[in-house]
Amino acid sequence: xxxxxxxxxxxxxxxxxxxxxxxxxxxxxxxxxxxxxxxxxxxxxxxxxxxxxxxxxxxxxxxxxxxxxxxxxxxxxxxxxxxxxxxxxxxxxxxxxxxxxxxxxxxxxxxxxxxxxxxxxxxxxxxxxxxxxxxxxxxxxxxxxxxxxxxxxxxxxxxxxxxxxxxxxxxxxxxxxxxxxxxxxxxxxxxxxxxxxxxxxxxxxxxxxxxxxxxxxxxxxxxxxxxxxxxxxxxxxxxxxxxxxxxxxxxxxxxxxxxxxxxxxxxxxxxxxxxxxxxxxxxxxxxxxxxxxxxxxxxxxxxxxxxxxxxxxxxxxxxxxxxxxxxxxxxxxxxxxxxxxxxxxxxxxxxxxxxxxxxxxxxxxxxxxxxxxxxxxxxxxxxxxxxxxxxxxxxxxxxxxxxxxxxxxxxxxxxxxxxxxxxxxxxxxxxxxxxxxxxxxxxxxxxxxxxxxxxxxxxxxxxxxxxxxxxxxxxxxxxxxxxxxxxxxx
Amino acid sequence: xxxxxxxxxxxxxxxxxxxxxxxxxxxxxxxxxxxxxxxxxxxxxxxxxxxxxxxxxxxxxxxxxxxxxxxxxxxxxxxxxxxxxxxxxxxxxxxxxxxxxxxxxxxxxxxxxxxxxxxxxxxxxxxxxxxxxxxxxxxxxxxxxxxxxxxxxxxxxxxxxxxxxxxxxxxxxxxxxxxxxxxxxxxxxxxxxxxxxxxxxxxxxxxxxxxxxxxxxxxxxxxxxxxxxxxxxxxxxxxxxxxxxxxxxxxxxxxxxxxxxxxxxxxxxxxxxxxxxxxxxxxxxxxxxxxxxxxxxxxxxxxxxxxxxxxxxxxxxxxxxxxxxxxxxxxxxxxxxxxxxxxxxxxxxxxxxxxxxxxxxxxxxxxxxxxxxxxxxxxxxxxxxxxxxxxxxxxxxxxxxxxxxxxxxxxxxxxxxxxxxxxxxxxxxxxxxxxxx
Numbered sequence: 018x019x020x021x022x023x024x025x026x027x028x029x030x031x032x033x034x035x036x037x038x039x040x041x042x043x044x045x046x047x048x049x050x051x052x053x054x055x056x057x058x059x060x061x062x063x064x065x066x067x068x069x070x071x072x073x074x075x076x077x078x079x080x081x082x083x084x085x086x087x088x089x090x091x092x093x094x095x096x097x098x099x100x101x102x103x104x105x106x107x108x109x110x111x112x113x114x115x116x117x118x119x120x121x122x123x124x125x126x127x128x129x130x131x132x133x134x135x136x137x138x139x140x141x142x143x144x145x146x147x148x149x150x151x152x153x154x155x156x157x158x159x160x161x162x163x164x165x166x167x168x169x170x171x172x173x174x175x176x177x178x179x180x181x182x183x184x185x186x187x188x189x190x191x192x193x194x195x196x197x198x199x200x201x202x203x204x205x206x207x208x209x210x211x212x213x214x215x216x217x218x219x220x221x222x223x224x225x226x227x228x229x230x231x232x233x234x235x236x237x238x239x240x241x242x243x244x245x246x247x248x249x250x251x252x253x254x255x256x257x258x259x260x261x262x263x264x265x266x267x268x269x270x271x272x273x274x275x276x277x278x279x280x281x282x283x284x285x286x287x288x289x290x291x292x293x294x295x296x297x298x299x300x301x302x303x304x305x306x307x308x309x310x311x312x313x314x315x316x317x318x319x320x321x322x323x324x325x326x327x328x329x330x331x332x333x334x335x336x337x338x339x340x341x342x343x344x345x346x347x348x349x350x351x352x353x354x355x356x357x358x359x360x361x362x363x364x365x366x367x368x369x370x371x372x373x374x375x376x377x378x379x380x381x382x383x384x385x386x387x388x389x390x391x392x393x394x395x396x397x398x399x400x401x402x403x404x405x406x407x408x409x410x411x412x413x414x415x416x417x418x419x420x421x422x423x424x425x426x427x428x429x430x431x432x433x434x435x436x437x438x439x440x441x442x443x444x445x446x447x448x449x450x451x452x453x454x455x456x457x458x459x460x461x462x463x464x465x466x467x468x469x470x471x472x473x474x475x476x477x478x479x480x481x482x483x484x485x486x487x488x489x490x491x492x493x494x495x496x497x498x499x500x501x502x503x504x505x506x507x
Numbered sequence: 508x509x510x511x512x513x514x515x516x517x518x519x520x521x522x523x524x525x526x527x528x529x530x531x532x533x534x535x536x537x538x539x540x541x542x543x544x545x546x547x548x549x550x551x552x553x554x555x556x557x558x559x560x561x562x563x564x565x566x567x568x569x570x571x572x573x574x575x576x577x578x579x580x581x582x583x584x585x586x587x588x589x590x591x592x593x594x595x596x597x598x599x600x601x602x603x604x605x606x607x608x609x610x611x612x613x614x615x616x617x618x619x620x621x622x623x624x625x626x627x628x629x630x631x632x633x634x635x636x637x638x639x640x641x642x643x644x645x646x647x648x649x650x651x652x653x654x655x656x657x658x659x660x661x662x663x664x665x666x667x668x669x670x671x672x673x674x675x676x677x678x679x680x681x682x683x684x685x686x687x688x689x690x691x692x693x694x695x696x697x698x699x700x701x702x703x704x705x706x707x708x709x710x711x712x713x714x715x716x717x718x719x720x721x722x723x724x725x726x727x728x729x730x731x732x733x734x735x736x737x738x739x740x741x742x743x744x745x746x747x748x749x750x751x752x753x754x755x756x757x758x759x760x761x762x763x764x765x766x767x768x769x770x771x772x773x774x775x776x777x778x779x780x781x782x783x784x785x786x787x788x789x790x791x792x793x794x795x796x797x798x799x800x801x802x803x804x805x806x807x808x809x810x811x812x813x814x815x816x817x818x819x820x821x822x823x824x825x826x827x828x829x830x831x832x833x834x835x836x837x838x839x840x841x842x843x844x845x846x847x848x849x850x851x852x853x854x855x856x857x858x859x860x861x862x863x864x865x866x867x868x869x870x871x872x873x874x875x876x877x878x879x880x881x882x883x884x885x886x887x888x889x890x891x892x893x894x895x896x897x898x899x900x901x902x903x904x905x906x907x908x909x910x911x912x913x914x915x916x917x918x919x920x921x922x923x924x925x926x927x928x929x930x931x932x933x934x935x936x937x938x939x940x941x942x943x944x
Binding site: 090406419421422423424425426427428429430431432433434435436437438439440441442443444445 | 843862887
């Protein structure tokens with residue numbers, strides 16, 4: 018059966034012509050020379066006041082990148098990107114490194130106000146409604162313009178700062194972990210990012226510490242002809258816990274802008290990282306003009322035993338999405354989770370999914386993915402679950418549904434399931450009842466239909482995490498997860 | 508991604524030489540062979556960077572090309588067929604091939620059952636027979652390098668036309684008896700006219716364990732309201748590298764039911780390309796694969812629902828013992844207009860021992876919004892609880908395992924309509940399990 022009306026209406030609410038964040042901020046910007054060269058990389062590195070080793074790291078990456086070919090395996094098509102026609106660095110001219118909020122250009126502050134991102138700590142504290150507090154790192158094009166609650170977090174021992182600052186202040190930590198999850202040579206876009214990354218967040222949670230508040234980064238692309246290359250590194254030391262949220266928007270433009278980020282997560286023994294994304298980059302117009310090319314490498318390393326990494330993503334934006342948040346389950350008993358809702362409208366193309374790589378003993382992973390394609394969009398789920406020789410007792414459960422609205426769009430599923438261990442048990446959408454027969458029974462006993470019960474249980478997983486989203490944009494996410502996948506095609 | 512191959516591997520060079528020397532000797536039009544070989548050469552032997560061959564790297568598996576087999580003498584052929592065991596004893600019209608060449612003496616062309624017409628491919632090619640135009644009905648196959656190699660080298664085969672209901676099954680029996688490794692390339696075309704029905708048995712075996720390299724293609728064009736039952740058995744020797752393709756184009760309100768049972772070959776790859784070309788057609792493609800030692804078996808499947816209101820069911824079961832590797836790649840394609848499609852694809856693998864591997868890739872490509880497509884994949888060990896239950900009732904472990912494996916593979920076999928064939932397949936499973944314990 019086709020999609021139910023309620024779903025169609027809800028998807029319509031976030032159609033490409035409904036994009037709310039498409040405004041532009043008039044700020045005078047300082048940019049690197051157009052194009053990519055060693056000089057540009059030196060320029061970026063100098064702007065950030067980086068030590069020599071960092072510059073060297075970037076230059077090595079650049080040399081490597083020159084030898085690499087852009088990947089073509091994803092089910093997306095786009096005009097060739099001219100990497101020499103982009104500005105790799107753009108920062109507000111007036112005080113690119115403000116010491117406090119008072120020094121930040123009021124135009125930029127207004128931008129974040131409009132986006133609904135709280136940057137003033139006292140405002141948050143004096144909020145009419147009792148809100149949960151969120152520390153925000155606001156990245157505007159190539160620089161972080163404000164990071165809130167730094168002092169309070171520091172009291173708990175949590176380091177939360179722009180990565181360019183961390184390179185200067187905590188070089189040892191950065192050196193130890195940067196590139197340890199996503200190696201410089203990992204893939205075309207990650208290597209490019211390693212050469213030219215500008216800002217992003219750095220988080221370190223010391224052993225045994227439960228981070229006292231949510232951390233978040235809000236990425237905003239503003240300037241024309243630029244690309245954003247952010248780099249985020251989160252380290253949860255033994256027994257610690259951190260929840261991190263990421264949001265992104267960009268102005269409406271006819272040009273395509275490149276966003277090639279790298280996110281690395283490291284969870285040591287007994288640590289837990291929750292990483293949530295609400296990706297709402299400008300998706301282009303109904304005819305497919307403009308929009309962000311979102312080529313992102315996100316990977317978490319469950320390095321320690323009993324560690325947990327959870328990826329939650331709500332994807333509604335970008336002209337093209339190429340993104341596979343993954344978990345390397347190295348530590349024994351570690352767990353990886355991936356919850357995703359990807360809605361594509363207009364001419365959007367999404368090729369997204371996850372990789373769960375089971376290396377350690379008794380590692381478990383769960384993948385819940387929902388893809389909704391409307392308009393003339395293409396929505397592909399691409400996922401890998403693999404168990405290596407030593408991953409005794411590994412377990413995976415995958416459930417991916419897709420729904421089409423209209424017959425101009427496409428929904429595709431490309432799962433790879435590779436097992437090299439006899440004791441590994443992998444189930445890819447075997448049956449819905451496999452979610453948990455007990456839970457299903459319980460729900461059905463109380464009068465819910467099988468469909469309702471499944472929806473409740475599947476949504477339950479996702480809601481659990483998404484309800485934690487404190488920001489304005491979370492409202493949309495909440496709406497999205499309640500979307501019925503009745504009539505899903507498989 | 509089509510990588511440009513500048514350097515030819517020794518096997519590719521050998522293939523090019525073999526084609527040069529064979530092309531004028533092979534029957535029929537050189538042109539079409541050369542075209543196919545040119546297409547093959549453009550990309551060369553597929554390797555793991557080629558998505559469709561990600562898990563079966565032919566460049567690595569095919570390091571040396573065996574010489575193409577010549578036709579056997581009548582006595583040789585007789586001896587080879589006398590030894591043939593696969594699906595033996597089932598009453599059927601025998602169409603035997605030895606070393607990739609049709610044994611004409613064994614087929615009474617003038618006394619065929621009602622509604623059956625058979626033309627040897629060599630004759631058809633030499634006479635430029637009308638039916639040749641029907642070859643290559645499925646584009647997915649034509650784009651495939653294994654199929655292209657077959658088109659380049661096909662030395663023999665038959666074209667069968669089924670004009671109405673045929674009771675007696677037709678048994679295409681392939682036996683390789685050459686003492687040392689040979690390569691063979693056979694092509695079968697079966698045209699089933701509107702309203703006709705037939706059962707096709709297809710078996711592949713060798714009288715010795717040499718590392719033969721068969722490449723077999725069966726093409727089927729089934730009209731509206733046809734019913735075709737197809738049972739294929741790969742019982743090649745333990746060192747064979749067996750490549751095979753089934754390309755089927757099925758009309759409306761038809762039934763096509765095909766199963767491939769793998770019980771032999773060091774390396775095998777069976778590709779099914781099926782296009783459902785008329786409404787309300789019912790397709791079932793099953794696979795039952797038994798692997799041991801370091802065997803490698805690949806089942807690759809593309810089902811295109813080119814018409815609305817069709818139903819397809821794909822069930823592949825793989826049992827992996829020792830350090831063997833199983834591969835399943837399936838893809839269901841539903842274009843915009845194929846509304847009300849109902850497709851279900853399932854691959855299940857059992858790993859009996861540490862060291863085995865299974866790679867599953869059940870893909871869906873859907874463009875229509877009112878369809879149902881499901882795909883599933885599982886892999887794991889035998890259920891401990893079930894084993895315990897059986898052992899608690901006094902069965903030794905191996906026996907308990909055998910029983911469970913039989914039940915597991917049985918699910919794929921139970922759709923075989925021909926009772927004698929089904930029994931024989933169950934016998935094959937039992938024999939495999941017996942050899943194991």
